[in-house]
Amino acid sequence: MYLNRFSAPAALALVLGLTAPLQAGPDLPPLALPDPMPAPAQTVLLPVPETRIDAAIATLDDLGADVLARSGIPGLAIAVVHGGQTVYARGFGQRAVDRPDPVDADTVFLLASLSKSVGATVIASQVSAGRVGWTSLVQSYLPEFDLGDPWVSAHVTVGDLYAHRSGLPDHAGDDLEDLGYDRDTVLSRLGMLPQAPFRAHYAYTNFGLTAAALAVATATGTDWASLSERALYAPLGMASTSSRYDDYRARDNRAASHIRNGDSFVVADLRQPDAQSPAGGVSSSVHDMARWMAMVLAGGGDLIDVEALRPALAPQMTDGLPLTIDARAGTYGYGFGVGVRPSGRVTFSHSGAFALGASTTYLMIPDLDLGIVVLTNALPTGAAEAIAASFADRVELGLDSRDWLAGYAALMAPVSAPVGSLVGVPRPTAPAPAQPDSVYVGRYGNGYFGPAIVTARDGGLRLHLGPQDHGQDLAMEHWDGDTFIVHPFTENQPAGSISRIDFLPDGTGALSVLRIEHLDDLNLGLFEREE
Numbered sequence: 001m002y003l004n005r006f007s008a009p010a011a012l013a014l015v016l017g018l019t020a021p022l023q024a025g026p027d028l029p030p031l032a033l034p035d036p037m038p039a040p041a042q043t044v045l046l047p048v049p050e051t052r053i054d055a056a057i058a059t060l061d062d063l064g065a066d067v068l069a070r071s072g073i074p075g076l077a078i079a080v081v082h083g084g085q086t087v088y089a090r091g092f093g094q095r096a097v098d099r100p101d102p103v104d105a106d107t108v109f110l111l112a113s114l115s116k117s118v119g120a121t122v123i124a125s126q127v128s129a130g131r132v133g134w135t136s137l138v139q140s141y142l143p144e145f146d147l148g149d150p151w152v153s154a155h156v157t158v159g160d161l162y163a164h165r166s167g168l169p170d171h172a173g174d175d176l177e178d179l180g181y182d183r184d185t186v187l188s189r190l191g192m193l194p195q196a197p198f199r200a201h202y203a204y205t206n207f208g209l210t211a212a213a214l215a216v217a218t219a220t221g222t223d224w225a226s227l228s229e230r231a232l233y234a235p236l237g238m239a240s241t242s243s244r245y246d247d248y249r250a251r252d253n254r255a256a257s258h259i260r261n262g263d264s265f266v267v268a269d270l271r272q273p274d275a276q277s278p279a280g281g282v283s284s285s286v287h288d289m290a291r292w293m294a295m296v297l298a299g300g301g302d303l304i305d306v307e308a309l310r311p312a313l314a315p316q317m318t319d320g321l322p323l324t325i326d327a328r329a330g331t332y333g334y335g336f337g338v339g340v341r342p343s344g345r346v347t348f349s350h351s352g353a354f355a356l357g358a359s360t361t362y363l364m365i366p367d368l369d370l371g372i373v374v375l376t377n378a379l380p381t382g383a384a385e386a387i388a389a390s391f392a393d394r395v396e397l398g399l400d401s402r403d404w405l406a407g408y409a410a411l412m413a414p415v416s417a418p419v420g421s422l423v424g425v426p427r428p429t430a431p432a433p434a435q436p437d438s439v440y441v442g443r444y445g446n447g448y449f450g451p452a453i454v455t456a457r458d459g460g461l462r463l464h465l466g467p468q469d470h471g472q473d474l475a476m477e478h479w480d481g482d483t484f485i486v487h488p489f490t491e492n493q494p495a496g497s498i499s500r501i502d503f504l505p506d507g508t509g510a511l512s513v514l515r516i517e518h519l520d521d522l523n524l525g526l527f528e529r530e531e
Contacts (some may be wrong), residue, residue, distance in 0.1 A: 004271075006019035014255035032372035044367055046343040048396055052416065053370065057088050060387075064092045067387050070405055073260055073378035074397040075103035077296065078387060079286035085300060086290040089153050095377065096256035096267050105287045108240050108251045110351025114360050115207060115243070116280035118232070118292060118313045119224075121304065122164060123216050125231040128300070128308035132219050134334060136160035141215040151397055152198045155326030161212035162334035163316035164204050169522060171492075173207035174276075178447065179466030183275040187211055192448045194417040194522060202317045202332065206279035206339060209335070215277030224278055235303055236295060238288035245274045248283035252265045255377035257357025259495060260416070265378055271356040286373050293364055293371035296348065312336055313348055334530035341365070342433035343396050349388075353380040355416040355494045363388040370395065382408025418496030420517060422485060432481035433513075437461055440482075440503055444514040452514055452527045463501065465516070476501060482511060 032493040057080055059283060064078050074095030079086060091103030111118065111416050111440045121318035126132050135157045147153045160166050172193050173186040186207050196203060217224040225243040233241045258265040273281040284292075296313075299306035315331035322329045331338045339347045345367045351459060352360040359380040364371035372391050374384040386405035393401050434440075437456040444452040453464040454476075462477040464485055473484035482503040489495055503511040512529040 013120065018124075029205045033117040044344050046056055046396055048344075048368055049238050052127075052397050052398055053082060053368065055398070056391055057082075059394060060088055060391065061090065063387055063390055064090065067383050067405055070267070071378075071381045071409070073109075073376055073381055073383055073499040075255055075378075076374060076376040076383060076387075076411075077103050077105060077107055077109070077255075077286040079105060079290040079373050080391070081290045081294045081297065083293050083369050086287065086294070089290060091286075095254065097258065097265055097289075098267055101253075103255060103377075104253070105251050106240060106285045108248060108283050108285050108356060109255045109360065109377055110248065110257060110273070110352075110358040111284055111289075111360050112273075112280050112354050112361060112374070113288075114350055114352040114373075115278060115280050115349045116335040116389070117161075117348075118241075118282050118284075119209075119228065119243075119278040119441055121292070121296065121300075121309065122228045122232050123162070123334070124300065124304045124309040124312055125363045126216055126220060127229075128303075128305040132158065132216050134162075134311050136215070136219070138212060138215045141218040142211065144189035145187065145215070146213055148193070148195055149198075149471040152195070152280055153191070156198070158165070158212040158215060159311065159316065159334055160199060161205075161208045162312070163332060164202050164319075165199050165317050166205070166208050166521050167198045167201060168203060168205045168208045168372065169193055170203040171204070172203075174492055175464075175521070176449070176473075177207075177275050178473040178488075181466060183210070184308075186275065189448055189472045193524075202319050204319075205275040209279045210276045228282075232292075232303075233288075236288075236291045238284065240290055241282065241284040241288045243277045243282050245272050245281060245283075251283075252263075253285075257354065257356050258378040259355075260379065271354045271358065273354075273407060280354075284375075286375055287373070289362065289373040290371075293362060293373060297364055297371055299367055304345065313338065325334060330378075338391045341392065341396070345396075347392075351385060353412070353415050355379055356491050359384050359412070361385050361388050363392055365392065365395070368395065380412040382410075382412040385412075416494045418494055418498065420493075420498035420500065422479070422498045423496065424499055428480045431479065434484075435482065439511060443530045444525070445530045446519075446527045449519055449527070450526050451530070452516065454514070463516075465519075486529065493518055 047205055050094045060078055073098045077091040080088040080416050089105035091105055091107055093103050119302050139154055154167050163326055172190055176186045208352050211404045213224050217227045220227055228243045256267045256269050294410040295301045300309040312334035313336055314333050317332050319330045319332045339350045341347055348364040357379055359376045361384040362373040372388050375382050382405055384407045389404040441454050441456050455462050463474045463476050465472045476484040476486055479485050484501040486499050488497055502515040504513040506512040514527040516525045
């Protein structure tokens with residue numbers, strides 16, 4: 001094999017993409033390869049001795065403290081599992097900026113989208129028990145589930161929704177949740193959305209995946225949170241883990257969620273994710289998550305048959321085109337990100353983010369029987385991913401290949417940045433005057449979003465969206481002519497967002513159409529006057 005021609009440093013240089021091979025002494029032996037060669041999936045040309053893993057773990061105290069200080073976030077926790085054991089678990093910083101309580105390894109955080117991977121193992125446990133399969137049809141258990149196309153609706157499987165290949169658009173239904181609609185309402189309206197080709201298009205969805213999880217829970221005769229507790233949390237001893245938001249709020253040792261206030265952080269505690277609990281509603285500690293990672297790395301251990309878990313850990317969809325023609329494509333399994341490190345080692349990973357105050361990640365390297373989980377209590381800053389990436393570098397290379405926090409900070413900044421076409425735009429210096437309030441007041445309808453009600457009260461116009469009792473109620477500010485602005489503040493419209501509100505004429509010239517910018521991502525933001 002040609003691989004025998006390279007010394008270990010030269011092979012490392014090729015793996016890392018260096019322009020010149022690393023220099024070595026003349027007595028360096030050739031790279032030793034196993035004889036016989038193992039299966040291709042097990043062949044990695046960058047050996048990692050146990051001493052390097054130990055050395056990488058020994059750096060975590062300093063790494064955690066450094067990232068905490070550089071990012072400015074209030075708190076974080078890290079755990080590492082290796083060889084089936086938790087070999088590191090520690091907290092850094094504060095649970096909340098307004099209290100001195102320190103974070104420790106048992107502090108409970110919101111997991112955000114790490115919930116998808118955790119939930120996938122709940123489903124794998126039911127596949128293992130023979131109650132459902134990854135190819136089970138969702139309509140077999142949720143006959144009302146509708147994706148807008150009768151054939152697709154009848155054929156979409158649990159696996160399709162966990163691999164984000166149902167044809168639903170990106171983050172389908174999240175906008176309805178922002179408006180205050182409950183889960184049943186959100187799921188009932190997914191079929192109104194524009195659909196991409198079934199099983200030929202990847203688009204990340206919280207409520208599509210949630211529907212699959214609910215189908216499995218229904219098949220087992222219980223609700224999702226109870227199934228998760230019975231099938232996974234209790235057997236693994238994850239006593240601090242729950243899929244109910246009320247349980248998280250009731251924990252004494254709980255990390256509050258934080259958002260920015262200028263250059264500092266303030267407690268938010270605004271994100272209540274029960275509506276999409278299977279996709280984003282789990283709360284846990286790093287101690288508990290280490291138990292979960294050990295089970296996954298053991299191929300399900302004594303809890304889940306490996307053949308039930310293996311499809312979740314296998315590439316099911318590419319999650320987008322490579323950035324360049326010589327770059328690897330990212331792949332997604334059933335609730336797990338499946339990747340390949342520069343060394344050739346397979347990884348399982350996922351990040352989670354709430355713009356309203358949480359950022360989390362885990363990274364597992366099954367070839368090394370090694371995993372790290374990082375939980376933080378602030379909006380995404382790249383801190384969690386930077387720690388995991390630095391740790392993996394130190395395990396394989398003995399050094400950081402780059403400044404990971406700087407890189408991830410830039411990548412994560414848009415997640416919590418204000419949105420809207422008028423953000424940063426100066427107000428018109430000589431705006432055209434608005435018409436009398438009575439011209440705008442009325443009820444406007446939209447099949448997907450429901451009513452938009454414009455009223456005149458409190459000295460100006462107000463816009464109400466969503467359910468009458470707990471929707472969005474927004475003060476309207478005049479901008480120019482028949483254009484106003486509002487300031488929505490939700491998971492998908494972070495602080496500082498501006499939404500443009502345009503009153504548009506119909507064929508007669510009457511202002512009978514209302515366009516709401518922050519609801520118009522899919523060109524669905526037009527509301528027609530009803531009264």
